[in-house]
Amino acid sequence: MKKQEAIIEAQNLTVAYGDNVLLKNVNFTVNRGDVFVIMGASGGGKSSLLRVLTGLMPPAEGRILIGGKDFTAADENTKKEIMRHCGILYQGGALFSSMTLAENAALPLQQYTHYSPQAIREIADFKLALTGLAGFGDFYPSEISGGMKKRAGLARALALDPEILYFDEPSAGLDPISSRLLDDLIKDINDITGATIVVVSHELASIFAIGTNAIFLDAETKSITGYGSPQELLKNPPNDKIYEFLTRGAKHVR
Amino acid sequence: MSGLTYHIADNALEIKLEGDCGNFDNPSLAAELYALLSGGKILYLKIDGTSLTGWNAALSALSYGLSAAAERRNIKIETVRLPEDFERMRQLALAVHPHRPDKTVKALSFLERTGAGGLDVFKAVVKGGDFLAECLAALGRWIVGRAVMRRIDFWFALENASYRAVPIVALVSFMVGLILAFVGSIQLRNFGAQIYVASLVSIGMTRIMGAIMAGIIMSGRTGASYAATIGSMQANEEVDALKTMGIPPLDFLVLPRLLSLMITMPFLTILSDFSGIFGGMAVGVFMLGIPFEEYWRYSVDALGLSNFLVGLFHGWVYGIIIALCGCYYGIFSGRNADGVGKATTMAVVSSIVWMIVVTGGLTWFFSVVEI
Numbered sequence: 336m337k338k339q340e341a342i343i344e345a346q347n348l349t350v351a352y353g354d355n356v357l358l359k360n361v362n363f364t365v366n367r368g369d370v371f372v373i374m375g376a377s378g379g380g381k382s383s384l385l386r387v388l389t390g391l392m393p394p395a396e397g398r399i400l401i402g403g404k405d406f407t408a409a410d411e412n413t414k415k416e417i418m419r420h421c422g423i424l425y426q427g428g429a430l431f432s433s434m435t436l437a438e439n440a441a442l443p444l445q446q447y448t449h450y451s452p453q454a455i456r457e458i459a460d461f462k463l464a465l466t467g468l469a470g471f472g473d474f475y476p477s478e479i480s481g482g483m484k485k486r487a488g489l490a491r492a493l494a495l496d497p498e499i500l501y502f503d504e505p506s507a508g509l510d511p512i513s514s515r516l517l518d519d520l521i522k523d524i525n526d527i528t529g530a531t532i533v534v535v536s537h538e539l540a541s542i543f544a545i546g547t548n549a550i551f552l553d554a555e556t557k558s559i560t561g562y563g564s565p566q567e568l569l570k571n572p573p574n575d576k577i578y579e580f581l582t583r584g585a586k587h588v589r
Numbered sequence: 590m591s592g593l594t595y596h597i598a599d600n601a602l603e604i605k606l607e608g609d610c611g612n613f614d615n616p617s618l619a620a621e622l623y624a625l626l627s628g629g630k631i632l633y634l635k636i637d638g639t640s641l642t643g644w645n646a647a648l649s650a651l652s653y654g655l656s657a658a659a660e661r662r663n664i665k666i667e668t669v670r671l672p673e674d675f676e677r678m679r680q681l682a683l684a685v686h687p688h689r690p691d692k693t694v695k696a697l698s699f700l701e702r703t704g705a706g707g708l709d710v711f712k713a714v715v716k717g718g719d720f721l722a723e724c725l726a727a728l729g730r731w732i733v734g735r736a737v738m739r740r741i742d743f744w745f746a747l748e749n750a751s752y753r754a755v756p757i758v759a760l761v762s763f764m765v766g767l768i769l770a771f772v773g774s775i776q777l778r779n780f781g782a783q784i785y786v787a788s789l790v791s792i793g794m795t796r797i798m799g800a801i802m803a804g805i806i807m808s809g810r811t812g813a814s815y816a817a818t819i820g821s822m823q824a825n826e827e828v829d830a831l832k833t834m835g836i837p838p839l840d841f842l843v844l845p846r847l848l849s850l851m852i853t854m855p856f857l858t859i860l861s862d863f864s865g866i867f868g869g870m871a872v873g874v875f876m877l878g879i880p881f882e883e884y885w886r887y888s889v890d891a892l893g894l895s896n897f898l899v900g901l902f903h904g905w906v907y908g909i910i911i912a913l914c915g916c917y918y919g920i921f922s923g924r925n926a927d928g929v930g931k932a933t934t935m936a937v938v939s940s941i942v943w944m945i946v947v948t949g950g951l952t953w954f955f956s957v958v959e960i
């Protein structure tokens with residue numbers, strides 16, 4: 336067992352769009368080295384929670400600590416410094432369409448490091464190779480498939496060897512084998528670099544394969560109704576909804 | 590001693606990584622190594638990390654890059670005591686073997702380029718012709734009441750191309766009338782014929798300037814938005830969805846926009862005409878001191894019905910051009926943010942060019958039939 340050290344702490348977090356409250360006063364902690372899965376029904380506010388965690392949107396209430404520092408109240412520079420150590424894979428890939436894959440992956444390196452252009456290109460190619468895109472560096476996003484866009488987005492997220500990686504539905508839209516390979520990759524990266532990974536996922540196989548800890552967001556009560564490792568949640572489901580979710584709709588007989 | 594050193598023994602390239610390489614970044618050394626690997630003499634690559642204590646992303650990327658280059662040339666790779674994390678990342682990157690894509694751009698000779706350019710122009714003409722024909726077919730379907738057009742889309746487009754465009758058209762045309770009168774008055778003063786500023790402005794605006802101003806404004810304001818909207822829909826696969834549902838995109842997307850501009854452009858032209866005349870009047874009455882009644886009489890006297898109708902007709906044609914250019918570039922837009930940007934630019938540029946070309950044709954036509 337690794338030593339448990341909190342890296343992300345959400346305290347009394349309320350996520351809302353104006354009057355539309357998605358989550359109310361939730362608390363959770365992500366430990367360093369975790370693969371932390373955020374589960375919940377579609378439209379339950381998982382992407383929105385991720386937007387709050389990555390600072391794209393302020394929480395309506397409460398605060399987030401990252402590495403013990405108050406991320407919510409931090410000024411722009413501190414936020415930037417914290418985000419420099421975070422990589423994000425968006426739900427749709429979010430690649431810049433006017434840049435090649437290598438240029439996409441190189442962008443954060445150009446922004447934050449002082450490597451020579453050659454070294455940057457080499458690092459970008461390395462990250463692309465890690466995600467199975469060796470040789471695709473000169474392709475434009477419009478020239479590759481949806482799953483490849485996801486992987487290229489991942490390569491870009493990995494560019495700066497982040498300590499925290501946020502994934503929004505990494506395996507959505509992938510075939511079972513690619514999705515399995517992506518899971519393996521996520522686990523390998525977590526294992527080798529020790530990066531903490533926060534992942535939004537619906538995919539049961541993937542949740543059980545990679546998740547070391549998980550929360551279940553409930554849209555009705557706007558709260559976290561399950562908190563623990565996926566296996567643990569399946570064995571001792573705190574409520575019927577979670578059991579149904581983790582078994583694709585089987586009814587829970589007590 | 591720290592850093593990367595290499596030496597060649599027979600046909601083996603031995604690379605030694607030593608000490609703390611946390612600041613490694615040496616493009617020329619990397620280029621040397623790659624050149625050696627592709628030179629054809631090397632059969633073995635050995636990477637020794639026995640005394641490597643620290644490294645950065647550049648070194649780790651280089652070790653992968655060299656390994657991959659070696660693998661492609663069937664050069665045997667041996668690694669000696671690389672740090673575990675370092676080695677696992679290298680292995681991981683090498684392990685995933687995609688099919689290697691071939692993306693080669695063939696260089697064309699001058700003759701081929703010219704030919705290809707000519708073909709492109711020809712294809713563009715055919716494509717434009719097809720589009721025009723399909724639009725006519727869509728209009729035909731609409732006339733017999735069989736087009737798939739949502740009434741709400743039409744009202745929305747109409748609203749957008751009508752009263753919402755009034756302020757900008759009125760303002761700009763007013764300024765143009767002002768300028769026309771001001772510049773004209775300087776010349777006419779030489780003959781003591783300042784009063785004819787009134788006729789100058791009213792003929793100029795009604796015959797052509799009103800329509801041109803309305804056209805240019807609407808192409809920037811509305812034609813561009815058509816291209817951007819439809820282009821984003823294309824990028825979002827919405828246009829594909831329409832097609833697979835059996836809904837002709839032309840009916841659904843082009844008709845409401847085309848019809849509403851055909852309806853509103855003549856009215857906007859009238860608005861532009863009169864705004865311009867009022868602009869001229871402001872100069873005539875307040876700067877040149879021409880009495881209001883007199884200015885008004887000269888303006889109205891000069892206002893021939895035929896000039897007015899010719900102007901209206903121009904405006905109507907411009908409306909068609911703006912809608913067609915906007916929709917055409919939207920529908921054939923590239924499927925990404927860049928493509929939508931280009932589509933918008935092309936929509937505005939080409940509608941203005943077509944407006945000028947068509948004006949030339951119409952002017953010639955009206956002079957032949959002596960209107």
Ligand SMILES: Nc1ncnc2c1ncn2[C@@H]1O[C@H](COP(=O)(O)OP(=O)(O)OP(=O)(O)O)[C@@H](O)[C@H]1O
Pocket residue numbers: 352355357375376377378379380381382383384
């Ligand atoms: N920009 C926004 N403004 C207002 N409401 C929004 C906005 N984005 C999302 N919402 C609302 O927030 C709710 C949650 O959206 P969110 O994208 O976080 O869901 P999700 O859990 O990620 O769903 P999915 O699994 O389908 O991606 C939705 O009901 C949506 O209507």
Ligand SMILES: [Mg+2]
Pocket residue numbers: 381382383426503
């Ligand atoms: Mg989402």
